[in-house]
Amino acid sequence: MIKFFSKPYRWAGVFSLLLVGMFTFVLLDAFVIQKSMVIVASKTGTETATAVEVEPVVTETSYADEHIEISIETLQEYDSTIYVADIQISDASYLKTAFANSTYGRNVKAKTSDIAAAQNAIFAINGDYYGFRDEGYVLRNGVVYRDSASENEALVIDKTGNFSIVSESEVRMTSLSENWQVLSFGPALVENGTITVDSSSEVGQAKESNPRTAIGQISAGHYLVIVSDGRTDESEGLSLLELAQEFQERGCTVAYNLDGGGSSTMVFNGEVINNPTDGRSIEEREVSDIVYFGY
Known part of the structure; x- marks a missing residue:
């Protein structure tokens, strides 16, 4: 030796x-x-949601009952296919989040459609992919899971369902812990009805045009979700500025960018509405969490 x-x-x-x-x-x-840290009960946080008493009216692009109304339109703009969901709810408890495999942890992943199915979600989108990072506030359905700040702007959803944007480096989780949801990705797209990004804004090293997922608020209980296809010959994808313009033009006072690229997925009544892709194949990417509307 x-x-x-x-x-x-x-x-x-x-x-x-x-x-x-x-x-x-x-x-x-x-x-x-995978690093599983917390197994989450299927129902957590504020339990004010009431079950449907009357049979909902459902079509391929809409859903309506006494508590939740959803309509989805597909359009072509900016050389891209864009899916816009207009959603109204009677109570903030119908706006929920869920973890892959009902587990909070690192690299715990599942397809958006599978997480949605496990929660019986009516409508769902991918979340902020918290499990890809060790930092960034995580508060879901009223429960704090991570209080380590990132450099991101965070979306705060209070228990009445109203949106606001905070800088994690300036606000501690202790002051946010009484809220309903905190998502950490960004950036903010619209604040107080004003666009907060420009033509040079981008997420990390991402390309200028990408598949996107974002959520905004128009008024109390009234939300807008936009998902765009991208990275294909049929759909180029949106810049953050183009995404922000869509929200502003539709009356959103606050809008926030979630994880995009290959993660961008919209699910309605168990069906994937958009065409998720990593630029090589059309298929869902596994993610760590979703935002959804349901019971």
Whole structure:
């Protein structure tokens, strides 16, 4: 053994193997190895939601009962296919979130449609993919799961269903813990009816035009969700500015960008409405969480 290590290049080889092993472990730890931290009951937080007493009226693009009304339109703008859902609810408790496999943790993932099905969601979109990061506030259905701040702007949904935007670096989770939901991705697209992004705004190193998922509020109990296809010959995708313009033009006072790209998925009555893609194939990406409307 001593003779083997007497050659300097052999030490270099061993050191290189150690580096490769450490690098591989870091990648696996970040993207593959699941770390389940909390198993979440199927119903948490404020339980004021009332079941449907009258049979809902349902079509391929709409849903209506005494508490929830949803209508979805598909349009072509900016060389992209855009799906717009107009949603009205009678109580904030019908705006919910859910974790993949009902589990809060790192790299715990499932398709948006599968998470939605597990919750009997009427309408669902992908969330903020909290499980991809170690930082960023996580408050879901009134329960705090993570209080470590990121550099993101966070979307706060209070218990009356009203939206607001805060900077995590300036506001501690302790002051937000009485709210209904806190999502951490961003950026904010519209605040007080004013667009807050410009033509140079983007998420990290993302391309200028992408599949997008975002949510906005028009008034009390009245919301707008926009998902766009992208990265295909048929649909280029939206810039953040184009996305913000759509929300502003439709009357939103607050709008917020969620995880996009290959994660962007809209599900309605168990069917995937858009065409999720990573640019190579049309299929759903597994994500860590969803935002949904239902009982």
